[in-house]
Amino acid sequence: MNDELRAPIAFAIMGILLAIVGFTQSWSVSLSVINLCIISSIMAIGVNLQWGYGGLFNAGVMGFTALGGLTAVLVSHDPIYEAWDKAGVGIVISTIIFVLSITALLFVFRNIENKQIRNTLIILIIVFGLIGINNFYGPSIDIIESINPAKTGFLGGLGLPIIFSWLIAAVVAGLVAWVIGKITLRLRSDYLAIATLGISEIVIAVVKHEDWLSRGVKNVSGLDRPVPYEIELQQSEWFLNLIERINFSKLEAIQSLSSRQDLLNDLVIDSSGIFVKLCYAGLFFSVLLLIFYLSQLALNSPWGRMLRAIRDNEEAASAMGKNIFAQHLQIFIIGSAIIGIAGAMLTTLDGQFTPGSYRPLRFTFIIWLMVIIGGSGNNLGSIFGGFFIWFIWIEAEPLSIGFMNMLAGGLEYDNPLRMHLLGSAAHLRLFIMGLLLLLALRFMPKGVIPEKIQKK
Amino acid sequence: MEDFEFINAMVLLANFVIVPALSYGSQLALATLSLTIIYGVLRFSNFAQADWMSFGTMATILFTWLFQSAGISAGILPTALLALPFAIIVTALFCLLIDRSVYSFYRKQKSQPIVLMIVSVGVMFILQAVVRFIIGPNDRKFFDGEKYIVHALDFKNYFGLEEGLTIKSTQLITVVVALVAMISLFYFLQKTKLGKSMRAYSNNEDLALLSGINPEKIVIVTWIISSILITTAGVLYGLDKSFKPFTYFNLLLPMFAAAIVGGIGSPIGAVIGGYVIAFSEITLTYAYKKFFVYLLPESLEPSGLMQVLSTDYKFAISFIILVIVLIVRPTGIVRGKII
Numbered sequence: 001m002n003d004e005l006r007a008p009i010a011f012a013i014m015g016i017l018l019a020i021v022g023f024t025q026s027w028s029v030s031l032s033v034i035n036l037c038i039i040s041s042i043m044a045i046g047v048n049l050q051w052g053y054g055g056l057f058n059a060g061v062m063g064f065t066a067l068g069g070l071t072a073v074l075v076s077h078d079p080i081y082e083a084w085d086k087a088g089v090g091i092v093i094s095t096i097i098f099v100l101s102i103t104a105l106l107f108v109f110r111n112i113e114n115k116q117i118r119n120t121l122i123i124l125i126i127v128f129g130l131i132g133i134n135n136f137y138g139p140s141i142d143i144i145e146s147i148n149p150a151k152t153g154f155l156g157g158l159g160l161p162i163i164f165s166w167l168i169a170a171v172v173a174g175l176v177a178w179v180i181g182k183i184t185l186r187l188r189s190d191y192l193a194i195a196t197l198g199i200s201e202i203v204i205a206v207v208k209h210e211d212w213l214s215r216g217v218k219n220v221s222g223l224d225r226p227v228p229y230e231i232e233l234q235q236s237e238w239f240l241n242l243i244e245r246i247n248f249s250k251l252e253a254i255q256s257l258s259s260r261q262d263l264l265n266d267l268v269i270d271s272s273g274i275f276v277k278l279c280y281a282g283l284f285f286s287v288l289l290l291i292f293y294l295s296q297l298a299l300n301s302p303w304g305r306m307l308r309a310i311r312d313n314e315e316a317a318s319a320m321g322k323n324i325f326a327q328h329l330q331i332f333i334i335g336s337a338i339i340g341i342a343g344a345m346l347t348t349l350d351g352q353f354t355p356g357s358y359r360p361l362r363f364t365f366i367i368w369l370m371v372i373i374g375g376s377g378n379n380l381g382s383i384f385g386g387f388f389i390w391f392i393w394i395e396a397e398p399l400s401i402g403f404m405n406m407l408a409g410g411l412e413y414d415n416p417l418r419m420h421l422l423g424s425a426a427h428l429r430l431f432i433m434g435l436l437l438l439l440a441l442r443f444m445p446k447g448v449i450p451e452k453i454q455k456k
Numbered sequence: 457m458e459d460f461e462f463i464n465a466m467v468l469l470a471n472f473v474i475v476p477a478l479s480y481g482s483q484l485a486l487a488t489l490s491l492t493i494i495y496g497v498l499r500f501s502n503f504a505q506a507d508w509m510s511f512g513t514m515a516t517i518l519f520t521w522l523f524q525s526a527g528i529s530a531g532i533l534p535t536a537l538l539a540l541p542f543a544i545i546v547t548a549l550f551c552l553l554i555d556r557s558v559y560s561f562y563r564k565q566k567s568q569p570i571v572l573m574i575v576s577v578g579v580m581f582i583l584q585a586v587v588r589f590i591i592g593p594n595d596r597k598f599f600d601g602e603k604y605i606v607h608a609l610d611f612k613n614y615f616g617l618e619e620g621l622t623i624k625s626t627q628l629i630t631v632v633v634a635l636v637a638m639i640s641l642f643y644f645l646q647k648t649k650l651g652k653s654m655r656a657y658s659n660n661e662d663l664a665l666l667s668g669i670n671p672e673k674i675v676i677v678t679w680i681i682s683s684i685l686i687t688t689a690g691v692l693y694g695l696d697k698s699f700k701p702f703t704y705f706n707l708l709l710p711m712f713a714a715a716i717v718g719g720i721g722s723p724i725g726a727v728i729g730g731y732v733i734a735f736s737e738i739t740l741t742y743a744y745k746k747f748f749v750y751l752l753p754e755s756l757e758p759s760g761l762m763q764v765l766s767t768d769y770k771f772a773i774s775f776i777i778l779v780i781v782l783i784v785r786p787t788g789i790v791r792g793k794i795i
Contacts, residue, residue, distance in 0.1 A: 057570055059503075130764065183779055187786055189570050190501045194712040195782070198775035201709055209768040360705075361584070365577055372574065427588035434581025438558060441575055 007380050007449045014387045021395070028270075031277040033394055035349055038284040039342050041386030044370040045288075045295055045379055046338030051368075052377035052451065053304065054331035055311040057193040060180075062363035063200025064336045066355065067176060068169035068343020070207050070214055073353045075165035076224040077157035083144045083212075084155060090140025091155065091212070094133045101129030144212040154215045162224040165344045166287070173340025174333045176203075181332040186325055200364065207355040214355060221352035227279035233272040243268050280349055287345065288383070291338060295379045307331060308377075361430070366393060369433060373440045375447025384449055392436070396429035403428070460617055465750035467619040471608070477731075477738040479627040479696055482634035485730030486689035487707065488714040489641065489723055490682040496658040496721035497678040498559070500572035505686060506708035507583035510701045511550065512687025513694045514591045515543035517598045524600070532602040533629070536691055543691070548683040554579055555679055563675070587701050595700045599626065626696040637688055638727060641681070645723060650677060658721070706771075710737070713774035717781045719788025728789055733774050741767045 022030035050056040112118040184195040207214045233239045254260045310317040374385020404425040408418035519539030608620025645651040657664040657674045718729025744762035
């Protein structure tokens with residue numbers, strides 16, 4: 001097939017699939033899938049920058065997503081003044097001690113040559129740091145978590161509009177990526193994978209168990225929204241008029257005034273949901289376009305060429321005087337920041353932050369599938385992968401149940417084998433994902449929309 | 457009881473720290489050995505290894521059920537030990553099937569290690585689906601037989617101490633089985649012709665090929681050894697605690713950490729790494745309050761729990777050790793190879 005045609009055909013098929021869902025299930029479902037597809041695509045672009053441009057295997061996508069989600073909470077939730085009044089000082093002091101100990105450790109590590117003195121100092125700093133933190137931290141979190149635990153029990157956030165958190169999430173994720181990158185990027189690629197796998201588990205452990213920060217598994221719900229609420233729409237004049245005008249012919253056909261009013265009410269309720277989802281889709285799509293545009297610019301700039309040169313032949317690039325470590329660090333930070341943005345967007349869409357829902361399969365390895373099946377090194381491919389894989393992930397469940405029903409067709413209703421087959425249908429989607437990845441790696445290693453080899 | 461304060465403190469420590477860490481360390485060491493052997497010979501980080509562990513354990517549980525329903529038992533020992541050899545055969549066969557159908561293609565192409573690593577992610581998905589499909593995602597206990605060797609109450613009465621020491625039979629079985637497995641592995645690698653050729657292949661592939669070593673044979677043996685180790689590790693872990701696919705998947709990080717800390721690709725390093733990670737996880741998350749209450753005079757008694765890290769951060773510990781090793785000595789404790 002002509003390579004030029006691959007992208008349009010792939011996206012056309014994707015559009016048809018989504019339209020089928022719209023017609024057969026409902027447009028509301030289709031729009032929900034699209035919203036998550038867009039977020040997945042942004043994550044996939046982030047991973048693609050790291051893997052496709054830089055050749056870095058980041059197995060900690062989940063961690064950066066959760067960091068983005070946490071940022072969304074910390075930016076948008078109203079501050080809990082009572083908690084700050086009673087225990088804010090303790091938290092601030094323990095944070096200061098923590099930062100000071102880390103700085104002192106780094107200083108000692110870099111500047112003191114004598115091994116004995118260095119090791120003694122390191123142990124002393126760790127011991128005193130821990131004692132100091134324990135002194136202030138423990139009592140403070142007890143106080144914070146005891147303040148209205150059913151509703152808050154945490155410090156709250158800044159009370160800013162949630163949309164700001166998308167930018168701040170990029171900064172937070174980037175900072176964490178900088179720390180990890182500093183430690184692991186000098187080593188072989190496998191170490192980066194293992195280290196990022198570890199850091200993502202730690203991030204999840206922190207958001208799950210530090211209740212004073214994130215309410216932990218009690219979740220934070222009812223987050224601020226960047227788009228109007230359905231109930232507001234249903235009561236606003238302009239929205240009612242809009243719906244009336246769109247459905248004019250349908251309403252005209254009905255004679256009785258009361259049933260016409262009933263239909264209008266139904267339509268308004270349905271459309272308000274769809275309108276909200278459309279608003280989200282618009283917002284997300286603009287972010288996707290912006291990130292895509294910037295990534296394309298970067299890819300075609302001298303900087304992008306240098307990155308690809310490093311990816312394809314590190315020694316040669318190094319011989320040309322390129323600092324491989326610094327470039328890897330840059331791309332790692334940028335990619336992680338993009339994943340952080342997507343994480344904040346996801347929490348915004350959900351309207352709640354649920355630390356318990358972050359699983360490595362869903363948030364790390366599925367994203368990898370998107371990049372590899374879409375076409376590593378090609379941003380358009382990542383977008384397609386994001387749409388396609390997320391679509392499969394969602395639709396695999398009903399399909400597997402249908403498949404199992406077919407398999408168990410001849411069996412009695414309460415046959416144990418039939419019950420087992422139907423009960424485990426949900427696990428079939430893991431199988432489909434694994435199979436897709438293996439097939440793609442084997443028969444289409446460059447992905448659906450391959451990287452363009454530029455020749456001059 | 458004044459004089460026994462010190463002994464009480466030590467028994468407490470043995471009961472809650474040393475015995476559990478020894479058995480968890482042995483399980484981790486076996487699992488890490490299998491990871492490191494795949495790494496050393498086949499040259500990639502196998503992300504599916506934790507799920508091979510679930511697979512092997514699942515096979516053991518199925519055989520255990522079969523034996524139990526047939527009325528076969530091992531007396532005071534758990535039936536799972538009888539089921540283990542059969543489960544190993546099934547696991548090894550499945551490993552070889554996956555190798556034939558998936559990995560061998562990339563080996564022939566001489567793909568980069570990172571490609572094989574991504575392939576192993578695909579295998580991981582498939583294995584997770586298979587395990588959850590067959591046995592479900594829930595917690596399962598499959599231990600039977602005699603539960604305790606030393607019971608806390610008997611120990612207390614016998615020695616007249618305040619603290620009791622419990623040794624579960626699974627803990628002793630774990631340590632014994634792990635020792636036997638490790639010794640036979642090292643004997644195999646050091647003394648037998650096949651083991652030597654495996655090490656030669658791992659050291660320098662081209663040179664090994666020139667000396668007439670059949671690479672396909674080495675690959676097959678590697679998968680078989682890996683399945684023996686990983687299934688044994690999984691069964692011991694499951695007997696000691698319980699079997700749950702998601703918990704097993706979460707052992708991937710401690711396994712990797714142990715392999716790198718010990719020196720990746722080095723079998724002896726894997727064993728050391730396993731114990732280092734296990735002991736650090738348990739010593740750092742244990743609350744030492746009672747221990748110090750025994751040891752120190754009343755005026756100095758600690759007020760807090762005396763716990764370095766809460767148990768929620770077990771992952772963090774393997775990771776922190778990993779980071780320290782990466783900074784200080786990237787080759788690991790025993791100089792591992794950089795393939």
